[in-house]
Amino acid sequence: MAIIPVDLLDRIRTLERQVRDLMGSANTRPAMNQIMGGDVVIGDGGRLRVRTGQGDDLLYLGRVQPDRAEGAPQQGLMVRRDDGSLALTVWTGTPDTLPVQPVQILDRKGNVVVADDAVGHGLARPYVPYPLPQPVAADRWESTGSTAWTTLYRGTGIAQHARLYCRIAAESAGKAELRLLANGAPVGPAGDAGGLAFTAVLDVAYDAAVTFEVQARVLTAGDTVRCRPLALYGVQS
Numbered sequence: 001m002a003i004i005p006v007d008l009l010d011r012i013r014t015l016e017r018q019v020r021d022l023m024g025s026a027n028t029r030p031a032m033n034q035i036m037g038g039d040v041v042i043g044d045g046g047r048l049r050v051r052t053g054q055g056d057d058l059l060y061l062g063r064v065q066p067d068r069a070e071g072a073p074q075q076g077l078m079v080r081r082d083d084g085s086l087a088l089t090v091w092t093g094t095p096d097t098l099p100v101q102p103v104q105i106l107d108r109k110g111n112v113v114v115a116d117d118a119v120g121h122g123l124a125r126p127y128v129p130y131p132l133p134q135p136v137a138a139d140r141w142e143s144t145g146s147t148a149w150t151t152l153y154r155g156t157g158i159a160q161h162a163r164l165y166c167r168i169a170a171e172s173a174g175k176a177e178l179r180l181l182a183n184g185a186p187v188g189p190a191g192d193a194g195g196l197a198f199t200a201v202l203d204v205a206y207d208a209a210v211t212f213e214v215q216a217r218v219l220t221a222g223d224t225v226r227c228r229p230l231a232l233y234g235v236q237s
Contacts, residue, residue: 120162161234174223
């Protein structure tokens with residue numbers, strides 16, 4: 001038998017040990033539940049889903065249905081309570097008619113209780129009432145016989161919605177007109193002796209103070225018109 005040098009046998013044993021170490025490392029998976037640095041990127045229509053033990057979604061982030069026009073993906077967010085009811089969405093169910101995604105908070109029965117306005121600005125829900133304008137004069141005038149526009153009520157509020165709903169009751173034996181002013185400019189159409197009700201764009205910056213005035217006038221001298229504001233709400237577009 002040929003004599004094998006000792007140093008060659010040592011090298012073979014070292015190689016065998018290194019191979020075993022490499023094989024052990026290849027079969028050892030690193031921890032997958034921690035991210036110590038860098039970014040997590042989910043692309044190409046991928047989704048992040050958090051589920052309950054029963055397999056129901058609690059959080060859904062990524063591509064949602066329905067798709068946009070021509071199959072373009074819609075990316076959104078859905079958060080559910082553990083009973084399965086929707087709690088929060090960033091999503092549009094009709095991307096063809098409402099392409100902008102509203103942010104919505106829902107109650108347990110599926111009613112939208114808080115939402116931003118996806119067409120204009122500010123809130124869509126809830127409808128927040130403005131303080132009803134108060135009489136200008138100390139003796140609480142509620143009527144006028146003037147043929148010129150006369151302010152009977154005035155009040156100040158904070159604009160939170162893109163549009164305004166107004167309703168004013170009126171009574172007059174003759175012909176009369178009513179109107180609403182916001183910061184001195186007419187809003188919506190004018191009413192008549194039968195009253196005024198309308199929904200119109202409120203051309204005021206979001207969160208800005210706005211002064212409302214209810215004005216009235218008669219068309220024939222000697223007549224009298226009485227009016228009273230019934231509702232003044234900010235509403236969605």
